[in-house]
Amino acid sequence: MVSVELDVFSGRPNPRWTLTSRQRDELIDQLRAGTIPLLAATAGESRLGYRGFILRFDRAELKLLGTPATGNREVRVRGGIDLDISKVAESWLLETTPAGVVPDAAVEESEKQIVTGARLHNVDLIGLRSDVVLAACTIYATSSTNFDFWNAVTSERINNNCYNYTANWKTNTFAQPGRASGQTFTSLTLDNIEAAAIRDGYTKACNGHSIASNLWIWPGTDYHWYRKTADVNGQSRWCHKPGQTPATNRDNSGNIITAPVTADRGNYNTGGRLVWGLGGSIPVR
Amino acid sequence: MARSKDISVGLLALAALLTAMTACATAANKPSSAGAYGVMVDLYSGRENPKVELSSGVAEEIYGDLDGRAKEFQAVAEPDSKLGFRGFVVTPTGDGKPVLRVTKDSVYSIRSGTHEKLADPAGKYYNLVLNDVKPRLPKDVLDNLP
Numbered sequence: 011m012v013s014v015e016l017d018v019f020s021g022r023p024n025p026r027w028t029l030t031s032r033q034r035d036e037l038i039d040q041l042r043a044g045t046i047p048l049l050a051a052t053a054g055e056s057r058l059g060y061r062g063f064i065l066r067f068d069r070a071e072l073k074l075l076g077t078p079a080t081g082n083r084e085v086r087v088r089g090g091i092d093l094d095i096s097k098v099a100e101s102w103l104l105e106t107t108p109a110g111v112v113p114d115a116a117v118e119e120s121e122k123q124i125v126t127g128a129r130l131h132n133v134d135l136i137g138l139r140s141d142v143v144l145a146a147c148t149i150y151a152t153s154s155t156n157f158d159f160w161n162a163v164t165s166e167r168i169n170n171n172c173y174n175y176t177a178n179w180k181t182n183t184f185a186q187p188g189r190a191s192g193q194t195f196t197s198l199t200l201d202n203i204e205a206a207a208i209r210d211g212y213t214k215a216c217n218g219h220s221i222a223s224n225l226w227i228w229p230g231t232d233y234h235w236y237r238k239t240a241d242v243n244g245q246s247r248w249c250h251k252p253g254q255t256p257a258t259n260r261d262n263s264g265n266i267i268t269a270p271v272t273a274d275r276g277n278y279n280t281g282g283r284l285v286w287g288l289g290g291s292i293p294v295r
Numbered sequence: 296m297a298r299s300k301d302i303s304v305g306l307l308a309l310a311a312l313l314t315a316m317t318a319c320a321t322a323a324n325k326p327s328s329a330g331a332y333g334v335m336v337d338l339y340s341g342r343e344n345p346k347v348e349l350s351s352g353v354a355e356e357i358y359g360d361l362d363g364r365a366k367e368f369q370a371v372a373e374p375d376s377k378l379g380f381r382g383f384v385v386t387p388t389g390d391g392k393p394v395l396r397v398t399k400d401s402v403y404s405i406r407s408g409t410h411e412k413l414a415d416p417a418g419k420y421y422n423l424v425l426n427d428v429k430p431r432l433p434k435d436v437l438d439n440l441p
Contacts (some may be wrong), residue, residue: 255376
């Protein structure tokens with residue numbers, strides 16, 4: 011059984027509910043994939059209002075996750091480690107709320123704060139094993155406004171693609187996921203492309219000063235990547251390079267990209283997978 | 296002796312005629328390599344874009360037509376980077392012609408990074424390119440063209 015607590019109130023007890031079997035299975039898939047950044051249950055913002063979700067696991071779930079019985083049974087889910095990707099997990103958890111459990115005003119406040127994101131810097135992410143503490147996750151962020159490195163020289167611009175840009179590694183080979191490791195991806199699915207990127211050196215968990223790369227798929231047709239770049243005036247930014255075209259901070263509608271999940275991505279509508287590149291670049295090919 | 300020579304000449308003429316007919320048939324089915332024009336379908340972000348050749352006849356028709364409309368081109372900024380189909384990029388080899396980016400409603404002439412644009416709301420040039428390269432493009436690419 012997995013219980014969820016919405017950490018939102020100050021005086022009243024926080025709303026709690028239990029996930030259905032289907033929801034639990036979906037959560038476990040996400041946890042296994044490492045796509046939900048977890049904090050210690052005690053970590054949090056000192057603020058009134060929404061502060062994230064606290065998940066509590068039974069032994070059965072720990073076993074399903076391959077975690078010892080001594081593992082962390084209480085974890086916090088809250089985005090704001092200078093990135094927005096946890097919005098997906100938090101939004102999903104909010105959708106699991108059974109009718110009548112959470113007052114509308116609290117739902118509204120939570121939705122607003124999920125979009126805004128916390129500002130928790132250099133927090134320790136945790137694994138589900140109590141003996142695993144990941145190094146502080148900090149984002150290696152390049153400029154969100156200056157793309158000369160990618161765009162200034164025409165031959166370089168046309169020979170480096172979205173994968174080069176997201177890996178922060180220029181090869182002039184129109185790099186492909188997996189090629190650097192000798193095993194290029196074989197099908198246009200999230201799992202296949204993600205696995206190829208992992209072979210190239212990406213990881214599923216952030217463990218130190220890393221680039222954050224976000225994968226999306228045009229099903230059966232193509233893939234595309236975004237990368238988290240430096241905030242501008244306190245606003246989160248992501249950037250990308252659509253194929254041969256110049257690297258940019260704007261989406262298909264011409265809007266600044268604050269999060270890939272909310273950007274106009276054209277047909278690249280499946281995805282949101284997040285992988286991390288320790289050290290600021292991945293030597294793709 | 297005179298008869299043999301006539302037959303020989305006749306056979307030579309027939310051989311020449313057959314050769315010419317074969318060459319014409321070949322040209323109709325496949326672009327000539329002389330003065331080749333490459334077309335890249337600028338569609339993908341991650342995968343390599345498909346590249347095929349544009350028939351010389353079609354290419355020369357397009358370039359000739361656009362030369363005659365040179366005064367209608369206007370200097371513009373490079374089009375914004377977008378995901379999805381961004382046009383056919385026609386690249387001539389040699390002879391100083393510009394690279395063309397042909398979309399459903401415009402033609403961009405590109406020289407040394409500067410762009411000039413001709414509005415083509417009827418898609419005349421897009422259709423000229425598409426109809427020529429269509430037989431050489433895989434179905435999954437064709438399915439994703441406008």
